[in-house]
Every structure is written in structure tokens, then in C-alpha cells.
Amino acid sequence: xxxxxxxxxxxxxxxxxxxxxxxxxxxxxxxxxxxxxxxxxxxxxxxxxxxxxxxxxxxxxxxxxxxxxxxxxxxxxxxxxxxxxxxxxxxxxxxxxxxxxxxxxxxxxxxxxxxxxxxxxxxxxxxxxxxxxxxxxxxxxxxxxxxxxxxxxxxxxxxxxxxxxxxxxxxxxxxxxxxxxxxxxxxxxxxxxxxxxxxxxxxxxxxxxxxxxxxxxxxxxxxxxxxxxxxxxxxxxxxxxxxxxxxxxxxxxxxxxxxxxxxxxxxxxxxxxxxxxxxxxxxxxxxxxxxxxxxxxxxxxxxxxxxxxxxxxxxxxxxxxxxxxxxxxxxxxxxxxxxxxxxxxxxxxxxxxxxxxxx
Amino acid sequence: xxxxxxxxxxxxxxxxxxxxxxxxxxxxxxxxxxxxxxxxxxxxxxxxxxxxxxxxxxxxxxxxxxxxxxxxxxxxxxxxxxxxxxxxxxxxxxxxxxxxxxxxxxxxxxxxxxxxxxxxxxxxxxxxxxxxxxxxxxxxxxxxxxxxxxxxxxxxxxxxxxxxxxxxxxxxxxxxxxxxxxxxxxxxxxxxxxxxxxxxxxxxxxxxxxxxxxxxxxxxxxxxxxxxxxxxxxxxxxxxxxxxxxxxxxxxxxxxxxxxxxxxxxxxxxxxxxxxxxxxxxxxxxxxxxxxxxxxxxxxxxxxxxxxxxxxxxxxxxxxxxxxxxxxxxxxxxxxxxxxxxxxxxxxxxxxxxxxxxx
Numbered sequence: 001x002x003x004x005x006x007x008x009x010x011x012x013x014x015x016x017x018x019x020x021x022x023x024x025x026x027x028x029x030x031x032x033x034x035x036x037x038x039x040x041x042x043x044x045x046x047x048x049x050x051x052x053x054x055x056x057x058x059x060x061x062x063x064x065x066x067x068x069x070x071x072x073x074x075x076x077x078x079x080x081x082x083x084x085x086x087x088x089x090x091x092x093x094x095x096x097x098x099x100x101x102x103x104x105x106x107x108x109x110x111x112x113x114x115x116x117x118x119x120x121x122x123x124x125x126x127x128x129x130x131x132x133x134x135x136x137x138x139x140x141x142x143x144x145x146x147x148x149x150x151x152x153x154x155x156x157x158x159x160x161x162x163x164x165x166x167x168x169x170x171x172x173x174x175x176x177x178x179x180x181x182x183x184x185x186x187x188x189x190x191x192x193x194x195x196x197x198x199x200x201x202x203x204x205x206x207x208x209x210x211x212x213x214x215x216x217x218x219x220x221x222x223x224x225x226x227x228x229x230x231x232x233x234x235x236x237x238x239x240x241x242x243x244x245x246x247x248x249x250x251x252x253x254x255x256x257x258x259x260x261x262x263x264x265x266x267x268x269x270x271x272x273x274x275x276x277x278x279x280x281x282x283x284x285x286x287x288x289x290x291x292x293x294x295x296x297x298x299x300x301x302x303x304x305x306x307x308x309x310x311x312x313x314x315x316x317x318x319x320x321x322x323x324x325x326x327x328x329x330x331x332x333x334x335x336x337x338x339x340x341x342x343x344x345x346x347x348x349x350x351x352x353x354x355x356x357x358x359x
Numbered sequence: 360x361x362x363x364x365x366x367x368x369x370x371x372x373x374x375x376x377x378x379x380x381x382x383x384x385x386x387x388x389x390x391x392x393x394x395x396x397x398x399x400x401x402x403x404x405x406x407x408x409x410x411x412x413x414x415x416x417x418x419x420x421x422x423x424x425x426x427x428x429x430x431x432x433x434x435x436x437x438x439x440x441x442x443x444x445x446x447x448x449x450x451x452x453x454x455x456x457x458x459x460x461x462x463x464x465x466x467x468x469x470x471x472x473x474x475x476x477x478x479x480x481x482x483x484x485x486x487x488x489x490x491x492x493x494x495x496x497x498x499x500x501x502x503x504x505x506x507x508x509x510x511x512x513x514x515x516x517x518x519x520x521x522x523x524x525x526x527x528x529x530x531x532x533x534x535x536x537x538x539x540x541x542x543x544x545x546x547x548x549x550x551x552x553x554x555x556x557x558x559x560x561x562x563x564x565x566x567x568x569x570x571x572x573x574x575x576x577x578x579x580x581x582x583x584x585x586x587x588x589x590x591x592x593x594x595x596x597x598x599x600x601x602x603x604x605x606x607x608x609x610x611x612x613x614x615x616x617x618x619x620x621x622x623x624x625x626x627x628x629x630x631x632x633x634x635x636x637x638x639x640x641x642x643x644x645x646x647x648x649x650x651x652x653x654x655x656x657x658x659x660x661x662x663x664x665x666x667x668x669x670x671x672x673x674x675x676x677x678x679x680x681x682x683x684x685x686x687x688x689x690x691x692x693x694x695x696x697x698x699x700x701x702x703x704x705x706x707x708x709x710x711x712x713x714x715x716x717x718x
Contacts, residue, residue, distance in 0.1 A: 083552070083553070083556060084694070084698055085549035085553075085691065087689065088549065088553075088691045088694040089694075091646055091692050091693075092694050092695065092698065094646045094695040095695055128549075128552065135525040142522065144519075144522065145520065147556070147557075147558070148558065153518060153519075155518065155519060155520060155522065160503075160512075160514060160524070161501070161503025161504065161505070161512040161514060161527075161533075162527040162532070163501065163503065163524055163526055163527045164524075164525040164527070165519070165522055165524070165525065166519075166523040166524065167522055168520075168521040168522045168523070168555075168556075169548070169549075170521070173521070174520075188446075190444035190446055190447065193442070193444070193527060193528050194442075194447075196527075197441075197442060197506070197527075198506075199506070199507065287450055287453045330446065332446045332447045332450055334450075335443070335447040335451050336450050336451065336453040336454060339441060339451065340441075
């Protein structure tokens with residue numbers, strides 16, 4: 001109800017101003033890297049608090065009307081317990097006559113403004129991404145609700161056979177029960193399938209999540225909820241390359257610059273990187289691929305520009321080591337020894353020895 | 360056991376030849392478009408039966424050894440009821456000394472040869488793709504097996520809440536129970552989420568599958584098994600563009616040229632295309648996007664070169680109509696009317712009127 005009340009209160013403000021023949025205004029934080037700070041304690045990129053005002057004038061009338069329309073649609077969605085993808089919202093606007101969007105980027109931008117204005121994540125105002133949120137297996141019971149009957153639905157992620165539980169686009173309403181000791185977030189579907197098929201989650205008493213590359217919003221939010229609500233540590237296991245370190249792990253842990261207004265809801269500040277580290281490549285004598293120029297550039301950029309890397313000497317050292325080696329290695333490279341080495345040897349060794357992790 | 364027996368029999372042949380001081384040979388079908396025919400009755404691209412022989416000579420010794428190594432690995436996988444991704448197989452070869460692969464494409468090519476040689480799909484010889492197989496919700500019980508206990512695991516796809524059942528990379532061992540009347544295979548995760556959230560599967564008594572773009576091998580095989588084993592019709596619902604018609608629907612239904620040796624296992628010849636058709640774009644006055652030059656080229660290519668299109672006048676007519684309109688439309692475009700129009704109006708109307716489908 002809080003969100004609906006906020007929408008109503010903003011709308012009432014606009015109406016009051018209009019009734020008094022004054023120009024109505026909408027206030028929202030500026031969404032850009034210039035308005036971002038990195039607070040080590042909080043652990044994610046945060047907005048600095050600079051505000052922009054959208055005052056109704058001749059030149060802003062269209063975006064102003066579109067923002068109000070978007071708010072009204074959001075209120076409807078919340079009241080009807082429905083959801084709309086960004087794409088659907090764009091199409092809904094086709095019936096807004098002069099306020100319709102011509103291209104989806106316009107509609108996405110207004111949605112981002114509205115999201116920032118409400119200080120919540122988009123899913124809470126009824127808007128969802130058009131993508132799934134990863135696959136889950138292991139010691140976790142997800143508690144959902146049957147929309148028709150209002151009854152609880154208990155989904156036992158130990159009972160999916162060789163398959164998995166597919167996380168929905170919106171996870172706000174989910175509750176959890178578990179006996180697991182940690183969450184293992186895995187980059188590739190291939191490694192996830194191996195660990196799931198052999199029930200590694202049972203042996204290690206954990207929850208396995210397949211991110212499938214850079215985790216989607218729903219996957220990040222799901223991991224965050226597991227971290228918050230179950231107080232579980234989240235360990236991240238990616239390929240040993242800058243894409244795994246920065247695009248996947250760094251984004252999951254502290255967020256990214258261009259979406260700083262939502263990092264608060266999507267980051268998993270307690271996440272730890274357990275591998276594949278540059279040192280693992282050496283210690284486990286892994287088969288490697290040479291770094292390309294673009295990889296080396298990505299590493300050097302991270303050393304130079306990334307506030308997260310600036311804060312962590314360990315990461316600086318690791319990135320330098322990798323650039324110096326000129327090599328990268330994949331999660332599946334442990335298959336060199338035997339197919340289950342990753343499960344029987346590598347992961348148990350790494351989990352026992354926190355010193356080999358990266359922050 | 361049949362597959363293991365075949366591996367053993369081929370190996371025995373090789374050994375016999377060597378014992379008699381003769382050159383051992385391996386026989387496999389030629390995998391190329393020149394060795395493909397389209398049989399309307401069978402409904403998918405088939406191999407013509409041309410065979411290539413790999414005889415052990417000085418120049419073929421490495422690929423010959425690699426093929427035998429690959430066969431041996433497959434036998435191990437089958438015996439241990441294990442699976443390996445293509446990527447893992449490549450890394451396993453790093454321990455094959457002189458027979459190791461330098462690049463994964465080499466290893467993939469030998470795997471394709473071996474797959475064609477065995478006349479089965481790769482999953483049956485223990486090799487899986489590194490990707491999930493789509494999400495499932497609705498009136499379906501998937502029967503899997505607990506590897507440790509040997510007990511059956513029943514997964515009820517009506518009890519996933521707002522989430523879904525995530526199809527594993529290998530589906531050969533799965534069995535099914537259902538009361539559903541049909542399967543609806545959906546291009547976008549966004550539309551799937553909408554239909555699932557509102558339990559369209561209950562109202563329409565069907566099984567919903569989210570393909571997430573061009574369906575993966577596992578997703579295609581899963582759909583094929585539903586079609587074969589449950590005798591259910593499969594209806595395909597994609598965006599109204601050539602990518603949806605050809606890359607998604609045509610591939611799902613009849614396969615593609617460059618993987619003809621497996622079309623037999625992966626195609627769903629009974630699949631029907633229910634929308635979005637070019638005529639739907641007109642009839643439902645959908646918001647559209649203009650076709651780009653590359654889209655038009657794709658359409659013209661299909662008219663000119665695609666044996667599937669050559670066989671179906673309806674598709675020729677539809678493609679010509681779309682090129683003439685110069686427009687395409689998306690699944691989510693029905694949101695123009697209201698968010699649930701697709702579920703309350705479009706799909707029920709289409710399902711009632713088979714004349715509006717495409718073959």
C-alpha cells in the first residue's frame with residue numbers, strides 16, 4: 001500500500017498546483033555517473049542526492065504527461081496485482097494519443113525516472129524485465145502464492161530431478177526456507193548442470209544458482225533476497241577472465257554506474273569471489289586461452305577507472321597478475337583432470353581456504 | 360545398452376582389422392546440404408545416405424585417434440550415467456597427449472561425426488549442450504529419476520507458483536503425464552510470464568513453454584518428446600517477423616540444413632504456427648515497426664532458397680504479404696488494447712479458427 005499511497009500523494013500535489021493555477025512539478029534524482037558515490041561501508045554505488053525537477057512548461061508537456069500516464073498505469077498494475085514488461089508498457093502507450101511513445105527507449109527512460117522518483121525498484125511498481133531470472137537447485141524451499149486461491153505454494157528445489165526451478169521475472173513476493181549453509185552462484189549453465197546432476201548441493205549443503213552469464217535483474221534480486229532474508233553467504237564462481245570478474249561479479253556485488261538508483265535493491269554486498277582466480281590458473285595448472293587486446297584493455301580500464309577495484313588491493317593484484325600472464329581460463333577447464341574434479345576436489349579445497357578468495 | 364553395444368562393435372572391427380595387419384576404417388554419413396533431402400511426408404530435412412570413410416593413414420592418424428578417444432569417453436559416460444558438455448569434452452582431451460584438440464571447433468566437429476556415425480542424437484551418447492532447455496508451466500507432470508536412490512521424482516508443473524520448471528540440458532530419460540489438450544510454445548519470456556501469472560494454462564488446459572528466442576536443442580527435444588509421447592499438438596506463437604517464422608518456427612518444425620543428421624530427433628513435424636501472422640497484423644490493427652533492408656532480404660531469401668517455403672504456398676503468400684506491407688509486429692503489441700487482450704481475446708480467437716494458422 002505504501003507505493004500506491006506515494007503515487008496518490010504525488011498526483012494530489014500535481015492536482016493541487018493545477019487547481020491553484022500554478023505550474024505542477026515532479027522531482028526525481030539525476031541518474032548519471034556524476035551523481036554517484038561509492039561508499040565502502042554500504043558496499044554499492046549510491047546516488048549523491050542531486051535532484052532534477054520536471055516542471056510543466058510548453059516544452060516539457062509531453063514528457064510530463066507521459067510520466068503521469070506511467071504513474072497511472074503503475075497504480076492500475078498494483079491494484080490488480082498484475083505486471084507489465086517494459087515492452088508491453090511501450091505498446092500500452094499506443095493508446096495514450098498525443099502522449100504515446102514513438103520508440104521504446106523513450107518509454108524506458110520515463111520508466112527509469114519514475115522508478116528513481118519512487119525510490120523503489122521497478123518490479124515494485126509493476127514493471128518487469130522480459131527475461132527469466134536463472135535456474136535454482138538444492139536445499140531451498142521457495143514459498144509463492146496461488147493468485148486465485150490465496151494459498152501458499154511451496155516449491156522444493158531439491159525435488160526438481162535433473163531439472164531446476166526457474167526464477168520468475170518478479171521475485172518481490174517470494175519467501176524462503178532453507179537449511180543450506182551457503183549459496184553458490186555459477187556463471188555457466190554447463191557447470192550448473194554438472195553440479196546439479198551429481199547433487200553437489202546435497203553433499204555441500206548449499207543452494208545452486210545458474211546465472212547464465214551476467215545475471216538478470218530478477219536473478220540479482222533473488223540472490224539479494226537469499227542473502228538478506230536467509231543471512232546466507234553468497235559465493236560466486238565464474239570463468240577466470242575479466243568478464244567474469246567485472247561484468248558478472250562486480251555488477252552482482254556492487255552494481256553498475258548507469259543504474260545506480262537501483263543498486264540498493266539489486267546488489268549483493270556480501271558476495272565473495274571464490275574462483276576461478278588468476279592464482280587458481282597457476283595453482284591448478286589449468287588449460288588457458290591467450291588474452292586478446294580487448295581483454296587486456298578491459299583489465300587496464302578496470303585498474304584505472306573502476307572505483308570498486310580502487311578500493312580493493314587484492315583485486316588490483318589479481319588483475320595485474322592476469323595481464324602479466326596474458327591468459328584466461330574457464331570454469332570447465334578443470335575437466336582436464338576428470339569431469340568431476342571441479343566438484344570432488346576444486347570446490348571443496350577452495351571453500352576450506354578463504355585466503356584464496358577475492359573480496 | 361544398444362548404444363554401448365554399437366560402440367563396442369565398431370571398436371572390435373577396428374581391432375580385428377589391426378590384428379590382421381589391415382587398415383582400420385570408420386564410416387560416417389557426409390554432413391552437408393549436398394547430402395540432404397526434404398521429404399514432405401516425414402516433414403524434416405533428411406540425410407541422403409552418402410557415406411564418407413575415415414581410413415587410418417598417415418594423414419588421418421590424428422583425427423582417427425581422436426574419434427576413437429571420443430568413442431571411449433562416450434562409453435565411460437554411458438557406463439557411469441554421466442554427461443559432459445562440448446566444452447568439457449574439449450578440456451578432457453587436454454590429457455590425450457598427441458590426440459588432444461587445440462581448438463574447440465576441432466573437437467565439436469569430431470563429436471558431430473561420431474554423432475552421425477552412431478545415428479543418434481548427441482545427448483544419447485553422453486554429450487550435452489551447455490545451455491538450459493527453456494521454462495515450462497501448466498498441466499504437465501515430468502517424471503525424472505533420483506540418481507542415488509533410483510526412485511521416481513514427480514515434478515508437477517502446475518505447482519511452480521509464478522516461477523516455472525527449468526528443462527535440463529538432457530531430457531532423454533524424462534517421462535510425462537498430462538491432461539492438457541495442447542502445448543503452446545512461446546517466443547518471448549515476457550509473454551510466457553504474463554500467461555503463466557494469469558494461469559492461462561488452466562483456463563485453456565494446456566502446457567506453456569518459454570523458448571526464449573530460437574529454442575535450444577534441449578527445448579526442441581523436450582517439445583518433440585511431448586509431441587511424440589503424449590500425442591499433443593504443438594502450437595507456436597512468435598513475433599510477426601521473418602526471424603519468428605524462419606529462425607524459430609521453421610527450425611523447430613523441420614530443422615536446419617547444417618545439422619540434418621539430427622533433425623530426425625529434434626524436429627516437431629506436427630507443429631503449427633498460430634501467430635503472429637502477417638494477416639493478424641492487419642486484422643488486429645497491431646502497432647508495427649518498419650522492415651529493414653536486412654529483413655526484406657531475409658524474406659526474399661526464404662522465398663528463393665528455403666525448401667520448406669517452396670513446399671507451402673501459404674507461407675509464400677504470407678511472406679509476400681509481409682514484404683509488401685513492409686512492416687513487422689511483436690507478440691507484446693496486443694498490449695495496445697489492454698495487457699490481457701492476448702490471453703482473453705487473441706489466443707482464444709486464434710485457437711478456435713484453424714484457418715488463420717500457417718502450416
